[in-house]
Amino acid sequence: MTEASTIRIRVWNEYVHETRGDQVVVANYPDGIHQVVAAGLRERLGDRASVTTATLQDPEHGLTEEALAETDVLFWWGHIAHDQVDDVVVQRVVDHVHAGMGLVVLHSGHYSKVFKRLMGTTCSLKWRNDGERELVWTVKPGHPIAQGVPHPIRIERQEMYGEFFDIPVPDEEIFLSTFEGGEVFRSGVAYQRGLGRVFYFSPGDQEYPVYHHHDIRTVLANAARWAAPRSERHTLTADEHPRGWFEA
Amino acid sequence: MTEASTIRIRVWNEYVHETRGDQVVVANYPDGIHQVVAAGLRERLGDRASVTTATLQDPEHGLTEEALAETDVLFWWGHIAHDQVDDVVVQRVVDHVHAGMGLVVLHSGHYSKVFKRLMGTTCSLKWRNDGERELVWTVKPGHPIAQGVPHPIRIERQEMYGEFFDIPVPDEEIFLSTFEGGEVFRSGVAYQRGLGRVFYFSPGDQEYPVYHHHDIRTVLANAARWAAPRSERHTLTADEHPRGWFEA
Amino acid sequence: MTEASTIRIRVWNEYVHETRGDQVVVANYPDGIHQVVAAGLRERLGDRASVTTATLQDPEHGLTEEALAETDVLFWWGHIAHDQVDDVVVQRVVDHVHAGMGLVVLHSGHYSKVFKRLMGTTCSLKWRNDGERELVWTVKPGHPIAQGVPHPIRIERQEMYGEFFDIPVPDEEIFLSTFEGGEVFRSGVAYQRGLGRVFYFSPGDQEYPVYHHHDIRTVLANAARWAAPRSERHTLTADEHPRGWFEA
Amino acid sequence: MTEASTIRIRVWNEYVHETRGDQVVVANYPDGIHQVVAAGLRERLGDRASVTTATLQDPEHGLTEEALAETDVLFWWGHIAHDQVDDVVVQRVVDHVHAGMGLVVLHSGHYSKVFKRLMGTTCSLKWRNDGERELVWTVKPGHPIAQGVPHPIRIERQEMYGEFFDIPVPDEEIFLSTFEGGEVFRSGVAYQRGLGRVFYFSPGDQEYPVYHHHDIRTVLANAARWAAPRSERHTLTADEHPRGWFEA
DSSP, rough: OOOTSOOEEEEEEOGGGTTTTHHHHHHHTTTHHHHHHHHHHHHHHHHGGGEEEEEETTTGOOOOOOHTTOOOOEEEEEOOOGGGGOHHHHHHHHHHHHOOOOOEEEGGGGHHHHHHHHHOOOOOOOOOOOOOOOOEEEEEETOGTTTTTTSSEEEEEEEEEEEEOOOOSSSSEEEEEEEEEOEEEEEEEEETTTEEEEEEOOOOOOBGGGGOHHHHHHHHHHHHHHHOOOOOOOOOOOEEETTTTOOO | TTTTTTEEEEEEOOGGGGGGOOHHHHOOTTTHHHHHHHHHHHHHHHGGGEEEEETTTSGGOOOOOHHHHTTSSSEEEEEEEESSSSSHHHHHHHHHHHTOOOEEEGGGGSSSHHHHHHHHHHOOOEEEEEEEEEEESSOOTTTTTTTOOOOOOEEEEEEEEEEEEOOOSSEEEEEEEEEEEEEEEEEEEEEEEEEEEEEEEEOOOOOOOGOOHHHHHHHHHHHHHHOOOSSSOOOOOEEEETTGGGGG | OTSOOOOEEEEOOOOOGGGTTTTHHHOOTTTOOHHHHHHHHHHHGGGGEEEEETTTSSSGGGHHHHHTTOOSSSEEEEESSSSOOHHHHHHHHHHHHHTTTTEEEEGGGSSSSSHHHHHOOOOOEEEEEEEEEEEEESOOOOOGGGOOOOSEEEEEEEEEEEEEOOOOSSEEEEEEEEEETTTTEEEEEEEEEETTTEEEOOBTTTTTEEEEEOHHHHHHHHHHHHHHHHSOOOOOOOEOOOOGGGGO | OOTTSSSEEEEEOOOGGGTOHHHHHHHHHHOHHHHHHHHHHHHHGGGEEEEEEEETTTTGOOOOHHHHHHHEEEEESSSSOOSSHHHHHHHHHHHHHHTOOEEEEEEEGGSSSSHHHHOSSSSEEEEEEEEEEEEEESSTTTTTGGGGGOOSSEEEEEEEESSOOOOOOSSSSEEEEEETTEEEEEEEEEEEEEEEEEEEOOOOBTTGGGGGGGHHHHHHHHHHHHHHSSSSSOOOOEEETTTTTGOO
């Protein structure tokens, strides 16, 4: 894995809203949210990335051991079907993050089994869906994920996610969002878990065309590059040290 | 110094706006901002604290070596006279923070020499004075400084301070503020510098009666208790270790 | 819950080594590790705490809903029976931490289900048991958990725990340990998870009388006081905001 | 500035020990420490970097406005002549860091005016020079600065730097060192100050050939790449927001 390598990205979506005939969702994402997220990543990263998708309905949700072994960065979108994700697959994803796979969790994925397992908190938050303006402010201007976006990013209509957001103190707080109603949200936060990098980004909802937004696409492409592993996948295990092992 | 001790608080104010006949300021703070801050601390802490004041106009700005040695927590308010603070006094205050004195920096004190020296950054920020509503949200609910205040604290009219606020990553981020214009600000942040605890809190301005506000007074009283030193004042110095010094 | 309240502490131990006739363990902890930890807490905290114990063998491991509701701070010692802890009890403990209960995890408890669930990492580490000298250095001297102990704390014989310790970046790093073999370990680290405070402290092993050590007892008593909740137990949940909810 | 750009590195040395005829220092660094550090960077970075040097004796210490404007990453080595560095130059360096220039501070540079100004603490530490073995352990294995080095790095003979090291809580703690005497030190720590990245790395002393060490050279080359700015140099200033400025 070198910086020049192609990043292998897999975009996962529960893909339930879109197939239930919800006209608003279908209008925004006719082939599924994953396809729009994937298209945005391809648009921005070009031949620096190869982007595939997977959904809940695929065998093993499309997240077999083989699939994950060939994934550098996994994007995760889920909302109303978190409980349908098999615990075996959840553990497999978590294991790969620990071993170095990058993970980008989107919007309502805050309540996914995978994210809650990696955070160790309830990941609860306050919310209200009134189609309000969201402003996304950069509070870590030197961070690679914040490159190339205006301050603030302006999203005309969005669902409100507000504090208190029950997450661990972020390793890096990159974006803060405000909403017309006056609420605030830590909307872009980064963590390391084992050897893997995790980025949570709240903008994006099935009812609004946020993943078509120019600046949001920039953030997601930046996040893919940031989350890509710097070294070979490696599972951390407890090993007894022979006496003087570091002498070798 | 034990938890049962009386906290010796000194509230410092440049005391310039109030003596220049600015009617808005005089209406809010007829005897000076320091007197209102001190009154709030006395109101909330009662006999758990002894509160005195000092101003720029006092000899050595009221911050002699003797005065600081008898101060557990120093509150700092300044705005248009930062440059008039003697560098010798600035260094003395910084030395006492390093040795364990608590420091609470208020509002426009972000640009004081003392705060900039302790932060190591420019401490610049964005601002706009339109008398807008500020909401102060708690993002670290277990923190002692956030005890007893609503979520959010509501301030009807305030000057806007907004990101990007050029401070080091806070040790603890306790409050985030939003403003009617949509801006966000890290309005309550905590640091350790040497053995001293530093809390910056942005609500409060000479043109608005913020230091009369019930919840703001609660925060300031909480901050005084949090910032009070846990042990004797002690100046850290470089010492050569005699071989095996830790054996003693 | 006020600072003046008595802290209700429960010390949990898997209590397996001590009942299997391991002579070294029995010599150090004839009635179980939990009894020595509890005795140390009683010795230091006196009437500021009420200390009870519970073990794996108790019904529901002694950690019923009622028991946890009456526990301010739970101490956890486990080593070879982590897998025997019922997942229902694990979830119950985690829920109480999220709602505000303090948790102090000791030594080999790094591999307990409870700790791994709260951390979201493998919690793996390197180890070697050669009965070497451990030195515990304070790197956050103002922290309440580090009050009253020498720099370093010296433990004559201990098992070595070494880096890389696969934990999230600590909210607060308080102690670092070194061992005769040259290894280093982040031996005292603090986190917030939900409303609860978590402290991990590595010194302490069934084969060495570490929990009789004067300074280690000081640390554990400090940790109990630090981890005690500042407010009522409260379960965080996702709530829809009615429009303008903060106006109320 | 893109990732593909050549990094412009300037290695600064007070260059006093080497010119005073100290035979041990001259044996290690006959043309000055800066030349050996520069050689190591050239060896590792090849045409990805252009490396120049500057010393205290140069006009304006070789750190004119023009020189700094053409520097992406500044390395700093000083020991016995910190006080001779002109305050005007110190402020200029600090301003450039705030505006985005990277800074790598080496060993005894912990007491340089530049580093103390950026940290806001005393930067004091404990030390003892007995030519002992230092082991440098990685505690953030995914970090770019830690790529390609063994765990631990072994330095046969070194001066001991030990805790308590009076620095702010690091943004990122990458390396911890232990010494034969049992001490511990946070030997590789990273900060952001304004738009600039700062890395402090303690291994390296005039009396030992540490800057010839294979792994230390790897760390310094990694640090140069990490500290290089991601965007144009930009001075942060306080600006009044026109009402609704973000609408533009």
